[in-house]
Amino acid sequence: MTRPGFAAGRAAYRLAGSLVRRVADWALPPRCPGCGEPVEADHRFCAGCWGQLRFLDDMGCASCGLPIVPEAGREARCATCFASPPVHAGIHAAVAYGPIARELPIRLKHGGRIGVAETMAGPMARRMPEGAELLVPVPLHRWRLWRRGFNQAVLIGASLSRRTGVPMLRDGLVRVRATPLLRGLSPRQRRAAMASAFRVPDPARVAGRRVVLVDDVYTTGATTGACVRALLAAGAASVAILCWARVVEGADD
Numbered sequence: 001m002t003r004p005g006f007a008a009g010r011a012a013y014r015l016a017g018s019l020v021r022r023v024a025d026w027a028l029p030p031r032c033p034g035c036g037e038p039v040e041a042d043h044r045f046c047a048g049c050w051g052q053l054r055f056l057d058d059m060g061c062a063s064c065g066l067p068i069v070p071e072a073g074r075e076a077r078c079a080t081c082f083a084s085p086p087v088h089a090g091i092h093a094a095v096a097y098g099p100i101a102r103e104l105p106i107r108l109k110h111g112g113r114i115g116v117a118e119t120m121a122g123p124m125a126r127r128m129p130e131g132a133e134l135l136v137p138v139p140l141h142r143w144r145l146w147r148r149g150f151n152q153a154v155l156i157g158a159s160l161s162r163r164t165g166v167p168m169l170r171d172g173l174v175r176v177r178a179t180p181l182l183r184g185l186s187p188r189q190r191r192a193a194m195a196s197a198f199r200v201p202d203p204a205r206v207a208g209r210r211v212v213l214v215d216d217v218y219t220t221g222a223t224t225g226a227c228v229r230a231l232l233a234a235g236a237a238s239v240a241i242l243c244w245a246r247v248v249e250g251a252d253d
């Protein structure tokens with residue numbers, strides 16, 4: 001039961017839907033990005049959600065950013081990073097992943113509330129690594145991009161670029177394969193599955209630059225790890241990771 005024009009019609013319907021959502025995003029009264037309750041201004045959290053967000057600072061491990069003993073100071077590394085230094089130049093997250101932090105990427109990606117990208121970029125801009133020269137968003141596979149209509153990392157990156165003046169190379173990375181199912185795989189198996197999933201189409205534009213990879217949420221690091229390796233292989237001087245939220249042991253309460 002194939003009908004000519006059905007796919008085109010569906011694409012147009014999706015496009016119209018996303019446009020309506022975008023207009024609605026502007027027309028609706030401001031809502032808390034954590035719980036959806038009305039608030040007084042855009043990009044503000046209600047007091048309840050604000051109190052539940054755990055903002056992160058630079059006092060964690062100098063390599064992976066995870067909290068370590070407070071008196072360890074700046075430049076100190078956790079035992080894991082000390083034993084095997086990571087290939088990236090640091091993970092900088094605005095908040096610890098948790099019930100409220102999780103809502104923002106969900107509203108952005110699945111609710112189409114693209115204004116949430118601005119909300120996330122605010123605290124992320126304050127975590128921009130020193131000496132950053134180029135922002136590269138984690139790319140989506142083209143099928144997912146087609147279904148969603150936008151790449152959340154590009155929206156966040158564009159806002160970060162406006163706020164900090166660090167230029168964004170939108171197509172610095174492309175995804176050549178859809179993400180395989182990683183559940184149940186060991187870290188080594190994940191790395192193998194993700195290797196060659198990303199490609200740098202124009203290495204000359206990243207070569208010698210201090211790159212900041214932009215993503216919404218950092219979980220296992222399998223995706224970002226593959227991106228970091230691809231950028232370093234293309235000649236990037238260093239690659240740090242900047243994200244809205246990351247999983248921090250004991251913070252998801």
Ligand SMILES: [Zn+2]
Pocket residue numbers: 032033034035036037045046047048049050
């Ligand atoms: Zn709220």
Ligand SMILES: [Zn+2]
Pocket residue numbers: 061062063064065066077078079080081082
């Ligand atoms: Zn560490």
